[in-house]
Amino acid sequence: MASLSVLRSAYPWIKTPLIACAPMLRIATGPLAVAVSRAGGLGFLGAGFDLSNLEADLKHSAELLAKLDTPINHKDTNGTLPIGVGFINWGADLKTAIAAIKRYTPCAVWFFAPASLPDDLVPWAEAIRSATNNKTKIWVQVGSVSEAITVAESLQPDVLVIQGSDAGGHGLARSASVLTLLPEVKDRLRERSMGHIPLIAAGGIVDGRGLAASLILGASGVVMGTRFLTSKEANISHGYQSELLRLSDGGRCTVRSTVYDKVRGFTSWPERYNGRGVINQTYVDAVEKGMPDEENQRLYEEETKKGDAGWGPNGRMTTYAGTGVGLLRDILPAEDIIRNTQVEAERAIKNISAE
């Protein structure tokens, strides 16, 4: 598969099928990103829209990578830092990004949610390619066929992340799941002679069955976010993780909404996005009881003082999670998550072939 060899040549250390960790804001920091790449995946730092910590996070990651018992061979990284950086482009500052990228040459950048697509991303792609002599590969996350075609034509991305409606956190408010989105993107790109671009499936993939299904649907690999929320290396509070393990019926206990942004004061997301989070008191008050945003925001701010007790069915702390949350059973090291998922996918494929 041509698109798979693109990935293998860019990232020689990866074990296939490729599993990347989503650049989850504040949660995917150095320890998680490094653990994922160390296990043969591709870890991303969640740099987000505020890049003031980016240099420090990259420095910390570089130190962790240098300290590994069995470090990733420099020869195997094409001279890059073998982790990526994920930006939320409506807010991220290009100059700050370029300074950090020049210094650390991450193996990938991941663009998401520019105010204007593709216009706002063109200067980002050009500046980064020029700053690292094309060593840093350009990943762009899209949520529709039309976005995929637009980005493919205007940016020539190295990788497209195809995000379906099951994803936790932010994504297009209106979208298909990976089940139909991925094949349609694949077909439309192939018709336009862009079938070589690797497609990475995101949204609803939490185990080997989801990984195997994504490969069947045309993906060259997958991104997992929700699954890594329950990794040992995630920078996440105990209350958040406990809540994730408690939940079941992921399509019913989560909902897509803008209310979680509102109470936390994040008002700059372009209108086409909202976020999938666990239904909690914030949502019930806003949607079922019509509570004004200001009051809901005040209650949220009070809740933040409660620490771990702020999560849970009657809590107000935002619990972003995908519909796969009901499949989470344990907290594991990222390395085990990756290995288990790959082994389970291979077994699922073997079983289905034998029938």
Next chain:
Amino acid sequence: MASLSVLRSAYPWIKTPLIACAPMLRIATGPLAVAVSRAGGLGFLGAGFDLSNLEADLKHSAELLAKLDTPINHKDTNGTLPIGVGFINWGADLKTAIAAIKRYTPCAVWFFAPASLPDDLVPWAEAIRSATNNKTKIWVQVGSVSEAITVAESLQPDVLVIQGSDAGGHGLARSASVLTLLPEVKDRLRERSMGHIPLIAAGGIVDGRGLAASLILGASGVVMGTRFLTSKEANISHGYQSELLRLSDGGRCTVRSTVYDKVRGFTSWPERYNGRGVINQTYVDAVEKGMPDEENQRLYEEETKKGDAGWGPNGRMTTYAGTGVGLLRDILPAEDIIRNTQVEAERAIKNISAE
């Protein structure tokens, strides 16, 4: 796979992987149901909530079955009529159903959307089992893990149809796609020693890739609705079919809403449901322009006089379709749809195994 042998023994004529045709209201009539079963699938009549035509539809189907060049062997049907009947249980009348079922012994009934789950379905299951001496198998469509467990425990269904968020037409307003819903249902039923119940995936399956992915996720077969809208045998207007072939970007051109029920005067759907349809003038007027329902309904009724011209981007005729609508390329006989889908699924599985 134990759950697959349940299907093979109930329906000896089927070719696996099993493809069933969704009981689409007014669209899945005798010709489509018979063509699907004749091709080794399982065709359903869309009896819906108003059963006044049910006996006539069954009679017509029985005649079509008798007239086939190579009829389905009676020995192969366990003494049933080798098509099923789909009910919308909040409206369907049990007595009328039983009279028709006694007379024609369809090989399956399909329950969906009772006002109260599972209470309203218990008498249906009992009456039908008793009327046909268990020959007519009980299929129940659910859209969440909790519904699946409730139905499995209280009805001992022969088959569960697991409907994900990509489905066209009616389904739970809040749900996961098949990608996470199916594995979670599978795991939870297995834990409760109900892993033998065959799960049939529905919602977003339009080709062999979707079929293969569903099998990997734990399904014993699939239901397709949207794909059969563009079958030669569908009882559907030319305008509807043309619109389906024109559409792309299925997650963007469709939306889940109750507005299509409102303008057509279907006000009895339980609150937890809405329907996925193509965004048209009805939706734009209601949601973006705040048009009152009465005015929207009046405009819809006028539009019905236009015939085929009432469909399309500026039209008002309801175009129910799943997110897979962008993958539809042609109008084919149901037999070709089934064969192509099965062949493509086998090829997809073979390719993935070889990697």
